[in-house]
Amino acid sequence: MKIIADLCVIPLGIGVSVSAEIAVCERILHEAGLKTSLHAYGTNIEGEWDEVFAAVKRCHEALHAQGVPRISSNMRFGTRIDREQNMEDKVRSVEEKLQER
């Protein structure tokens, strides 16, 4: 089962700056071979369900292993069986509608 997801990891107890921890997660997602796209409030991820969630688990494990005491993540994830769709399709589909007017 393929999913398109969007992950936002929020490390707590390490101060206001969290970009180093987000970078750790980005590396883990890339090393997992997942298609990703970083944006200003999370990361788009496309892949097989098990691979995506295994990588998300490694993100939490890696941050805790380097001392982050608490993590509160939030994630959107979508699956569909009516047709195949990738991340680019989703954006393109909206952009086409925007140009129609």
Added chain:
Amino acid sequence: MKIIADLCVIPLGIGVSVSAEIAVCERILHEAGLKTSLHAYGTNIEGEWDEVFAAVKRCHEALHAQGVPRISSNMRFGTRIDREQNMEDKVRSVEEKLQER
């Protein structure tokens, strides 16, 4: 790794009423032996990481198997290594602060 999570499953393409599909997910979470608490905009879930996400996957699989064409879920999930905490602790901790004033 234990997590406390909150899951909101949104089935698409089946009309405005989605309570029957949420009930299917509730049964799956209960059958997985997870501690859960249904509220007006999701379900609190407490358990081991792998068991929680395996059950969430079964929710998507079960809804698709009964014909739901598309699902867009969103989920919060927290882990911590500084101390143990369960769902009741989290609520009690806030309620204690509310009574202090």
Added chain:
Amino acid sequence: MKIIADLCVIPLGIGVSVSAEIAVCERILHEAGLKTSLHAYGTNIEGEWDEVFAAVKRCHEALHAQGVPRISSNMRFGTRIDREQNMEDKVRSVEEKLQER
């Protein structure tokens, strides 16, 4: 326009414990006269759109005023025009489906 919402406020830069800050938000929501229900990963809120979001804004303002440097909230909010529905209806509707089997 009435909404049913679920708010999760995450204060950053104040350490791992955030229950005192959540309690501040709870008081603000109550003082706004909104119907709320605290759970283990957020707070259900029911009310008029403008009143709900005005109260959420006051939560951010109050936490910053007491020194919280950064806040990352996430919120679900639903509106519908097909029929009236309150927080209890949503839970009851799922529970009825659970008892049907």
Added chain:
Amino acid sequence: MKIIADLCVIPLGIGVSVSAEIAVCERILHEAGLKTSLHAYGTNIEGEWDEVFAAVKRCHEALHAQGVPRISSNMRFGTRIDREQNMEDKVRSVEEKLQER
């Protein structure tokens, strides 16, 4: 109070395809003069608190006005008082960390 947000609008009761409705929201956000960036699972938004949430309200109102019976949105929104930050800063900050290794 400035916020950086990420909005995901999910129209219910109109079938599986929702890109036309997302395009309506995109137009509303642009017409509001907000800085936005569409991605595969939502839209980044940067602006003043009141302007951002007024535009989000217009998205719900516009979709209901054209017949969408139910909408379930979810949104992340962050505020900070320790320093100024825009959407590009957030992405750049992570990318710099990724190149450090």
